[in-house]
Amino acid sequence: MATIIPIETPSLGDRSYLVHDGATAFVVDPQRDIDRVLDLAEREGVRVAHVFETHIHNDYVTGGLALARAVGAVYHVNGDDDVAFERSPIADGDTVEVSEALRVRAIATPGHTFTHLSYAVEDAGRPVGVFTGGSLLFGATGRPDLLGPDHTHDLVRHQYASARRLADELPDDAQVLPTHGFGSFCSAGTTSGADASTIGTEKGANPALTQPEDAWVADVLAGLDAYPTYYAHMDPANSGGPSAPDLRAPEKADRAAVARALADGEWVVDLRTRTAFSAGHVPGTVNIGVDGQLSTYVGWLMPWGAPLTLLGESPEQVAEAQRELVRIGIDRLEGAASGEPGEWTDAALASVPRATFADLEQVRHHRPVGVLDVRQASEHAEAHLPGATNIPIGDLLERLDDVPAGEIWVHCASGYRAAIAASLLAANGGQVVLVDDDFDDHAGVA
Structure with a gap:
């Protein structure tokens, strides 16, 4: 059988x-x-x-x-x-x-x-x-x-x-x-x-x-x-006719290598969960967690062939990300580091506030804030928050000028894409709040 x-x-x-x-x-x-x-x-x-x-x-x-x-x-x-x-x-x-x-x-x-x-x-x-x-x-x-x-x-x-x-x-x-x-x-x-x-x-x-x-x-x-x-x-x-991938561990990136990569405008991706990233991260890094569609969004957002450094909690997390990336042909890594964010930089760590849709509802009663919806256009058309600006995550880097000025609350359907967007905006000097919540809970936000 x-x-x-x-x-x-x-x-x-x-x-x-x-x-x-x-x-x-x-x-x-x-x-x-x-x-x-x-x-x-x-x-x-x-x-x-x-x-x-x-x-x-x-x-x-x-x-x-x-x-x-x-x-x-x-x-x-x-x-x-x-x-x-x-x-x-x-x-x-x-x-x-x-x-x-x-x-x-x-x-x-x-x-x-x-x-x-x-x-x-x-x-x-x-x-x-x-x-x-x-x-x-x-x-x-x-x-x-x-x-x-x-x-x-x-x-x-x-x-x-x-x-x-x-x-x-x-x-x-x-x-x-x-x-x-x-x-x-x-x-x-x-x-x-x-x-x-x-x-x-x-x-x-x-x-x-x-x-x-x-x-x-x-x-x-x-x-x-x-x-x-x-x-x-x-x-x-x-x-x-692609060959089998090389999954040997990438070269270790120390503090100086991470700082150099960021100074040169290279991509440094923090693989940790959005909760961990929000609590403390190296300024200028981008959060694309290995707990979600890592390869999809690295491949979508990063210029093809650009230098890439990975930061993870453990060598195993880096290896998992490396495996994900070779599946779409990203074979070359500049380096990788594992451990805690304080080990990756001499700079003060940055953070991104996390909130819920209920928090957003309360805040909008007291002060004006911008809302950025980074879901696909079809998702936004089906249902969205009043006054929200829709810039799909794949378009964000090309449309930074369309992001509303001031404090921006970023959301998607569940928090993963919003975390990526929030990290990109923060790396570009934005004042952001990550709405880490399920969009089904948005009812009541005016």
């Missing part, structure tokens, strides 16, 4: 998969840190014989080529993809006999990209699941606009047809096994939040399978919002 094991990457909102019959395995859409896959295969006691890519990824650097080379597996990439490395070209309708029991069939499902493939897996001749990549997700589909506006209208129509094809060709009890849709910006629309699904479930709930085409297309296009700027660098990296 086929064993299907998801390999979660929550910080990017993605899943990879290892599938085996007890002896022979295949992997779908591996992340770049392939040691996780190798360790899992060893624990399961299986040999990885095949690696499949559903598409040239936009939100992470693949580990597919490095994994295939490391274990001597066959690497399956769409033959129509323009890549700079040797691969086993695969196309719609092709089948791969992974083992006596496991067979994989490629299904063309354009929409997220033009060359996107899904892979139906059969166990002893019975279809048990389909790896849908960025095609059919849980309650949604992959977004159709990542190849640029010139292609969006064609791709969104393809995406609708692809979802329908999967629903038509696979049995209702077949598992739907997407790569995206667990918080990834590669999703179009809101996913269901489910942890598992089947073709039958999606037939009854997924708008791509329940709505008329024109209505669905209009809804998807209207709901598209900004996505991280680092995505522009992923296609070239993946098409070029």
Whole structure:
């Protein structure tokens, strides 16, 4: 019987998969840190014989080529993809006999990209699941606009047809096994939040399978919002054939190195929680906690290729951040330090006040303060505080002149993005208060 094991990457909102019959395995859409896959295969006691890519990824650097080379597996990439490395070209309708029991069939499902493939897996001749990549997700589909506006209208129509094809060709009890849709910006629309699904479930709930085409297309296009700027660098990296990452510890940064980096205008990122950062931090540093979508926001905000130094509570926290960053191709670190913020600088530590929406309500009764909402434009349009200025976090550094003058209370949906924004504003001399609260608790703020 086929064993299907998801390999979660929550910080990017993605899943990879290892599938085996007890002896022979295949992997779908591996992340770049392939040691996780190798360790899992060893624990399961299986040999990885095949690696499949559903598409040239936009939100992470693949580990597919490095994994295939490391274990001597066959690497399956769409033959129509323009890549700079040797691969086993695969196309719609092709089948791969992974083992006596496991067979994989490629299904063309354009929409997220033009060359996107899904892979139906059969166990002893019975279809048990389909790896849908960025095609059919849980309650949604992959977004159709990542190849640029010139292609969006064609791709969104393809995406609708692809979802329908999967629903038509696979049995209702077949598992739907997407790569995206667990918080990834590669999703179009809101996913269901489910942890598992089947073709039958999606037939009854997924708008791509329940709505008329024109209505669905209009809804998807209207709901598209900004996505991280680092995505522009992923296609070239993946098409070029990325190597396995170097996860050796970076050079240690002492007080002088941290001071020099800040004086030179380089990025120094504090990986601690927003609570710890707010209580005391090195002036000029940016708080992007490793407890959230670290790589997404470093990749979105930091100029690509800029020098980067990491500050963490422990070597383990720095190593976790380094692993997150190599997944999007940020390989080079100037250095890193661990410990307490007082060990990283000779300057007096800075702090950022934290507050709740209830505190904001009370303050606005007594004095005027600015409110900055750093959520996506679509989130702000759905509900927002009266008088709040909306500058999505990804646009903040380019729109500092649009931030209201004076004391600014910064909020998002839960506090993580607001903490990043508050640290950026504080580093630029702003007077800020971090609203570290759930936006659902904003009722009553006038």
